Every structure is written in C-alpha cells, then in structure tokens.
Amino acid sequence: xxxxxxxxxxxxxxxQAINPYLKxxxxxxxxxxxxxxTVVCAASYEAKALxxxxxxxxxxxxxxxxxxxxxxxxxxRYIFTSEQILEILGDFGPNLEYVxxxxxxxxxxxxxxxxxxxxxxxxxxKQAIKERFSITCSIGVAPTRILAKxxxxxxxxxxxxxxxxxQIPAVFKSLPVQVICGIGPSLKARLNSLGIVTLKxxxxxxxxxxxxxxxxxxxxxxxxxxxxxxxPVAFFDIPEGPPKSIGHSYTLSRETxxxxxxxxxxxxxxxxxxxxxxxxxxxxxxxxxxLLNLNENRGFSRQKTFSQPTSDGxxxxxxxxxxxxxxxxxxxxxxxIGVTSSNFVHQEGLFLFNEQAKRHNLLKSLDSINRKIGxxxxxxxxxxxxxxx
Amino acid sequence: MFNPKARxxxxxxQNENDLLDERISVYAFFDKGKITPKHFIWKNNTxxxxxxxxxWQERQGKELISFFSVDTGSDIYQLSFNNTTxxxxxxxxxxxxxxxx
Numbered sequence: 001x002x003x004x005x006x007x008x009x010x011x012x013x014x015x016q017a018i019n020p021y022l023k024x025x026x027x028x029x030x031x032x033x034x035x036x037x038t039v040v041c042a043a044s045y046e047a048k049a050l051x052x053x054x055x056x057x058x059x060x061x062x063x064x065x066x067x068x069x070x071x072x073x074x075x076x077r078y079i080f081t082s083e084q085i086l087e088i089l090g091d092f093g094p095n096l097e098y099v100x101x102x103x104x105x106x107x108x109x110x111x112x113x114x115x116x117x118x119x120x121x122x123x124x125x126k127q128a129i130k131e132r133f134s135i136t137c138s139i140g141v142a143p144t145r146i147l148a149k150x151x152x153x154x155x156x157x158x159x160x161x162x163x164x165x166x167q168i169p170a171v172f173k174s175l176p177v178q179v180i181c182g183i184g185p186s187l188k189a190r191l192n193s194l195g196i197v198t199l200k201x202x203x204x205x206x207x208x209x210x211x212x213x214x215x216x217x218x219x220x221x222x223x224x225x226x227x228x229x230x231x232p233v234a235f236f237d238i239p240e241g242p243p244k245s246i247g248h249s250y251t252l253s254r255e256t257x258x259x260x261x262x263x264x265x266x267x268x269x270x271x272x273x274x275x276x277x278x279x280x281x282x283x284x285x286x287x288x289x290x291l292l293n294l295n296e297n298r299g300f301s302r303q304k305t306f307s308q309p310t311s312d313g314x315x316x317x318x319x320x321x322x323x324x325x326x327x328x329x330x331x332x333x334x335x336x337i338g339v340t341s342s343n344f345v346h347q348e349g350l351f352l353f354n355e356q357a358k359r360h361n362l363l364k365s366l367d368s369i370n371r372k373i374g375x376x377x378x379x380x381x382x383x384x385x386x387x388x389x
Numbered sequence: 390m391f392n393p394k395a396r397x398x399x400x401x402x403q404n405e406n407d408l409l410d411e412r413i414s415v416y417a418f419f420d421k422g423k424i425t426p427k428h429f430i431w432k433n434n435t436x437x438x439x440x441x442x443x444x445w446q447e448r449q450g451k452e453l454i455s456f457f458s459v460d461t462g463s464d465i466y467q468l469s470f471n472n473t474t475x476x477x478x479x480x481x482x483x484x485x486x487x488x489x490x
Contacts, residue, residue, distance in 0.1 A: 018443040018458040019465050019484045076447035077456075133443075374448040 033072035247340025264385035274313035283309035284341030
C-alpha cells in the first residue's frame with residue numbers, strides 16, 4: 001500500500017503561518033516581489049475559490065480580486081520546510097520517496113489488512129505536520145502510487161482518502177480520465193474521442209486498443225488503472241535515458257534594451273545551463289538563444305551547431321554572443337530571455353591541449369566549491385549586473 | 390547583499406519602508422539545539438515576542454542563517470540569527486496591525 005502526502009496550497013499556507021493575519025484571506029504568492037509585474041506562483045484556497053491559480057499573471061489575478069493580499073515567494077522557506085517534513089516522515093517508515101517540494105510518498109509492506117494501521121499512521125502524520133508548521137496536508141492511501149496520488153487530490157484540503165480494492169469500482173465510475181496525473185487536455189481529448197471518458201471506461205478498454213492508438217503511453221494508461229503493477233506516478237517519470245535538451249529562461253520584470261543587463265542575464269542563464277550539463281557529464285554542440293518582446297510579439301530566436309561540444313558556461317555565453325552577431329548589440333526592448341543546449345555528447349575527459357585540461361579542472365573545482373559551501377557560492381562577477389534595475 | 394540562490398527574487402519589496410535590515414540585541418533561549426527569541430531591543434524600545442510564528446534556515450555561502458517570524462502582539466517582524474557570527478538582525482516588518490485589517 002502507498003500513502004501519498006500532498007501539502008495543501010503549500011507556499012500560500014506557509015506564508016499564512018508566518019503571518020497569521022493572512023489566514024482566511026485571498027492570498028497571492030508572486031514568483032517575484034514586483035506585485036504587478038510577475039506571475040502567481042501559488043494561491044491560498046480563498047484565492048483559488050475566486051478563480052486565481054498558479055501561472056496566471058498577477059495583473060490578471062488582481063483584476064479578479066483587487067483586495068487580495070500579496071507576498072513574494074521565498075524559496076528558502078519552502079525548501080527548508082519541505083526538507084523538515086521529509087525528516088518527520090522518515091520516522092513513519094523507511095520506504096520514503098521525495099516526489100516534489102510539496103509531495104511525498106510512503107510505501108508500506110502488506111496489503112489490504114494493513115489499511116487500518118496505515119490510516120492511523122496517516123492521522124499521526126497530519127497531526128505531526130500541523131503541530132510543527134501550522135499547515136495542513138491531504139493524504140491518499142491506495143494500492144499503487146498513481147491511485148494514492150489521485151486519492152490525495154480527492155479530499156482537499158486537510159483530507160484523508162482511502163481507495164482500497166473495494167472502493168475502486170465506485171471511484172472509477174465517477175471520475176473523468178484527466179484526474180490521473182499525466183493525462184493532460186490533449187490526451188484527454190484523444191481518449192474521449194475513443195469513447196473513454198471515465199476511469200471505468202479506461203479500465204475496461206482493451207490493452208491492444210490503447211497501445212495501437214497511443215503506443216508506449218497506451219501501455220502505461222492500461223497499467224495506470226490496475227493494481228497489480230507498481231508504476232511511477234506519471235508516464236513522464238519513467239526514466240528514458242539522458243535528456244534531449246537542457247535550458248533555462250527568464251522573464252524580466254519589465255522590458256529593457258540595456259545590452260549590459262540583457263547580456264548579464266544571458267551569462268547567468270549560460271552558467272545555469274552549463275552547471276546542469278556538467279552534473280550530467282554532458283557537453284552540448286547546439287545552442288539556442290531567444291530574446292523576446294512579449295508585447296510587440298517581436299524577437300530574436302536562433303540556434304547554431306558548433307563542431308566542438310562544451311559544458312563551460314563562459315564558452316556557452318561567448319557562443320550566444322556569436323549567435324547575436326559578433327560586436328553586434330540588441331536594438332529592441334527585451335522581456336524574455338532563454339538559453340537552451342542540445343545535441344549532447346558524453347564528456348570524455350580527454351583533451352588535445354593543455355589549456356583545455358586546465359579549464360576543465362578549474363570548472364571541476366568551482367563545482368566542488370559550490371557543492372561543498374552552497375549553490376552559487378562562487379559565480380562569474382558579470383552575473384552581478386543582473387541585479388541592476 | 391547579492392544572493393545568487395534567490396536569483397529569481399531580486400526585486401525589492403513594494404514598500405521599501407518595510408525593509409529594516411538593522412543589527413539588534415535579542416534575548417533568546419538556546420536549548421537542545423533550539424533557539425527561542427523572547428524579546429528584542431530596537432530603537433531603545435523593548436519588544437516582547439508573544440509567539441514565533443515560523444522558523445526556517447538558509448545557507449548563504451558558508452554561513453547558516455536562522456530566520457524567525459515573530460509576533461509582538463501588534464506587529465510581525467522577521468529576525469535572523471547568523472550561526473557563524475552569532476549576530477542578530479531585524480530584517481523587516483512583515484505585517485503591522487495597521488495594515489492587516
């Protein structure tokens with residue numbers, strides 16, 4: 001049996017615990033502190049009830065609810081709390097998985113007979129989290145990870161839902177297919193066009209029909225609603241080898257034509273991409289750079305493949321400058337910036353020139369410092385220019 | 390201070406008056422690895438802490454900073470304790486009764 005712990009409006013609940021005056025009020029957690037120039041990173045249940053949700057621009061959210069309260073997201077608080085919750089959950093069982101910053105999974109040996117014990121454990125977990133952080137979670141208990149995650153969503157907030165084998169027929173009959181994590185609007189539409197609308201329909205669909213229409217995903221869909229196979233929570237969680245691309249992007253709080261600022265951001269994004277490349281022991285040959293003006297729907301988007309692969313942030317940055325055009329500047333207002341690398345080869349650690357080996361060793365040392373002392377303890381000085389207004 | 394870890398969050402708060410960032414004296418209990426601030430002195434006034442509403446830690450370079458949101462009954466402040474220098478700071482005013490209604 002699996003026990004899926006899903007924190008209720010995690011970021012917003014933490015902010016309400018920090019400032020109890022925000023409790024019971026529509027609260028918007030912005031991804032940045034600039035109230036009207038950012039996106040909703042999280043919303044309290046009171047804000048969600050009005051139609052405000054993550055991903056929406058704050059300008060749009062304040063149109064819906066002008067009196068909503070606003071706080072800027074503080075990732076350190078959320079990560080610390082998440083790690084502390086993980087530590088608490090470690091006391092309840094050894095088979096613990098960190099699903100995401102606000103979701104955790106506990107696996108228990110034994111099957112249906114253990115349900116009462118697991119319900120008791122669930123109540124204790126809820127109490128421990130509430131006592132320590134003054135926030136709530138919803139817990140789902142089921143024979144598979146997928147169904148446990150589904151159960152945790154069915155009784156929110158502060159809920160506890162069990163989907164045992166005997167509850168499955170009733171639950172499947174009443175729920176649409178898109179409640180399963182991994183079935184998005186497009187897959188849902190394709191399933192619906194085959195007459196598969198509810199989980200019951202999906203359960204009754206022959207495997208051959210699903211695989212002939214959806215390939216590998218069809219096989220996953222067939223198993224997802226069964227209890228005899230332990231699948232990852234979503235199809236995309238199944239490891240499929242190395243990534244095809246690694247990229248980072250950023251939307252500035254306001255448009256700028258300052259080349260100093262734009263290139264500082266490209267330098268920062270290049271560094272972030274290169275760090276991830278080195279973590280995966282990869283080097284990229286192809287680099288894609290985009291600079292967009294979201295208002296005028298104008299921009300620059302170009303990619304280039306180089307003969308020599310690299311995982312050096314400085315080199316990626318120089319290549320981005322090359323893509324813009326040597327000695328050329330950017331002469332339009334930019335709001336969004338993105339750097340993506342692809343066309344990977346494995347880093348072999350063999351160098352023709354001594355200078356390359358020296359640079360490689362330097363990067364390894366920098367990575368080692370950042371691992372030991374903390375992410376971004378040492379970084380290129382030009383990145384500092386990103387903090388300029 | 391530039392904090393690359395919070396690289397997405399570099400804008401100043403809307404109300405810059407809420408940013409206090411001052412060194413202060415704090416009376417606190419240190420017991421079994423737990424820090425409990427009891428009151429702090431700011432601008433020659435002693436502010437009694439009725440409740441610590443939240444606690445979290447963040448590593449900034451080699452330093453570990455412990456943060457406390459504290460309720461004085463009328464206002465909520467953010468205090469921080471640097472576990473390397475043993476210094477306390479009053480970071481900001483989180484909320485005041487005046488703006489909570």
